[in-house]
Amino acid sequence: MNYFPSLAALVALIASPAAAEELKKLPEQLDPSKAYVLVELGALDGSKVPGELVLARYDTEGGDVLGHGRSAVELDKKALRAVHEAARKGMIKDNDRRTRLHLLELEPDLYVVEAANGTSFALGSRTFRADAGQVTDLGVFDVATDWDDGEGAAKIGAGDILKMALLGSFGMPKTEPRPTFITVRERAAGDISLPPMLAGKLEVVSWESDDATFGNHLGGLINRLGGRAARNEQPAVKADAPQIMAAPITPTE
């Protein structure tokens, strides 16, 4: 009997990610073995529906989310789920602007902005490296519906409400489902004030690529991160662009 593990099992063992999580409050101390990602996320279309963001570990060689589809890395079911991490709740809320500040504690790796509010950015998204002991600031993300020209949210009148009451979902106004897109900008005055603990520890993100593609592993609608407006744009960030290495966090006693 062969007691040596197969190469695939070894790769899976090495690549098996530990749990990542969205922090609900600031930790007393940042773990130098973890990577931290900070992002301020606006509500969907500025409405009361909070923005949701999913980041996933990215396999550049396979051109897919780690362990999924074209990626040659083999992971078990639990590890496959842990490859994706969502920002949902937020740590600090700005009720007037309907934005939330999220802090994610992740395994150090290359990440892709995988999805927002049910839309997977499989047609072209941004990747960035989250290194151990760093707090990477992704900036401010605004999530909006990517309407076609002349389209907009369905206007519901009294007749529609009556129809819905009588026919349920059959009476709903017929609209085509539309994906979402994200507008990314750097943090500026007027955004949520950062906790003093993070002062001096933030490193502004250095995007490695803005045209990373992958499979539709979350099963929702698909789009480019920048939406239809970004369709004909040439990638602005090349994957082989020189990267600015940020200073690591020094653990405090």
Added chain:
Amino acid sequence: MKFRKAAIGAVLVWGLASTPALAGPYYFHKPGVEREAYVEDVTLCRELSDMGESKRTSTPYTPNLYAVAAASLLSGFMNSRNQRNHEQAIERICMADKGYARVSIDKSEFKKIRKLKNDDDRMEALFTVAAAPDAIGEELPE
């Protein structure tokens, strides 16, 4: 060769699809598109749409067996329709992203192409309309 066979299958099913929800068949048109590029685009978009999973409607609890049967049947139809619409929405977004316009096709023309027995003939007929300088039907919304 294996890739090509699979891709032809994809083109025939997805490059020329009939959508009851959107009333009438349509195809994707891009003037002058290369055959290889067309097959690649359709194959990729099919892969992405195949991975789509629509939200499933659940059947409410009832102790009445007849009501359970009727509700299950109805929700089965609903789920099937939702899944088909969801996959087609993904396919349309993907093909639009690749620069294709969605164009309506006459039902008789649609049937004529689908009736072709030979894979290569169907592929040729389909590719001819997809890459033609002018669309043969009306351009539809994405």
